[in-house]
Amino acid sequence: MSRPACLDRRALLTLLMGTMGSISATMLSGCEERQHFNALNITGATYAQGFDLLDQHGQRRTLADFRGKAVLVFFGYTQCPDICPTTLNEMVEIKRLLGPDGVRLQTVFISVDPERDTQALLKNYIDAFDPSFVALRGTAEETAAVAKAFKVVYRKAPGKTPSSYTVDHTAAFFVFDPQGHIRLYVRPGLRPADLVSDLQQLLPAAPPS
Numbered sequence: 001m002s003r004p005a006c007l008d009r010r011a012l013l014t015l016l017m018g019t020m021g022s023i024s025a026t027m028l029s030g031c032e033e034r035q036h037f038n039a040l041n042i043t044g045a046t047y048a049q050g051f052d053l054l055d056q057h058g059q060r061r062t063l064a065d066f067r068g069k070a071v072l073v074f075f076g077y078t079q080c081p082d083i084c085p086t087t088l089n090e091m092v093e094i095k096r097l098l099g100p101d102g103v104r105l106q107t108v109f110i111s112v113d114p115e116r117d118t119q120a121l122l123k124n125y126i127d128a129f130d131p132s133f134v135a136l137r138g139t140a141e142e143t144a145a146v147a148k149a150f151k152v153v154y155r156k157a158p159g160k161t162p163s164s165y166t167v168d169h170t171a172a173f174f175v176f177d178p179q180g181h182i183r184l185y186v187r188p189g190l191r192p193a194d195l196v197s198d199l200q201q202l203l204p205a206a207p208p209s
Helices: 002-019 021-035 083-097 099-104 119-127 140-149 192-202
Strands: 052-055 060-062 070-076 105-111 134-137 154-157 166-169 173-176 182-186
Touching: 052 140, 070 083, 083 099, 083 105, 083 192, 099 105, 105 119, 105 140, 119 134, 173 192, 182 192
Parallel strands: 070 105, 105 134
Antiparallel strands: 052 060, 052 134, 070 173, 154 166, 173 182
16 A cells, blocks of 8 residues: 555656746755855844944935845944954955946945944045945944844953054854845955855846846
8 A cells, every 4th residue: 555655646746846847946046056155155044134223324224225235234343453444345346346236235334333433434434445335333232232133242352541442343244135135144254256256146137228
């Protein structure tokens, strides 16, 4: 009796493969694409779901504002001596390497130093890299909450004076796809060209002109 049951299951699988082959192929293709990301694939993560903070123009911004674009989210601060300017310069290069698709990429910089990073300072700082970049800040409580939501850590490191402290912080950044889903975790050291390859997989084909 077990053999006919097995045959029935095989027949059902054959039927499903015949009628849903294109869907299966698409799903398999998607799996293969995910396996070939250069950055760490965190698709489906339950953290890093978004933000709700004021930008450098005083406008409240959320992730939904950038729907249709791939979004890079990086936490840092304007007086950061090395990793922040290096990473932002890499984001400038990533946008350049994307060519015409660069307009479909949005960089978002979130300050972990709201005590010193005023709206005006953030605007001057981010504009020096690319005026299309968005810089966000919140209260101390809002900053702590959004950092926790992204599993980003930061802490003050005392300087010679009370106002000359530095801030140790997570140096990696995050990539969201155009639908607003978290997809990639980018550690320091990944070449801009390698991330461009990942972004080209996430960005849908441009509609015909």
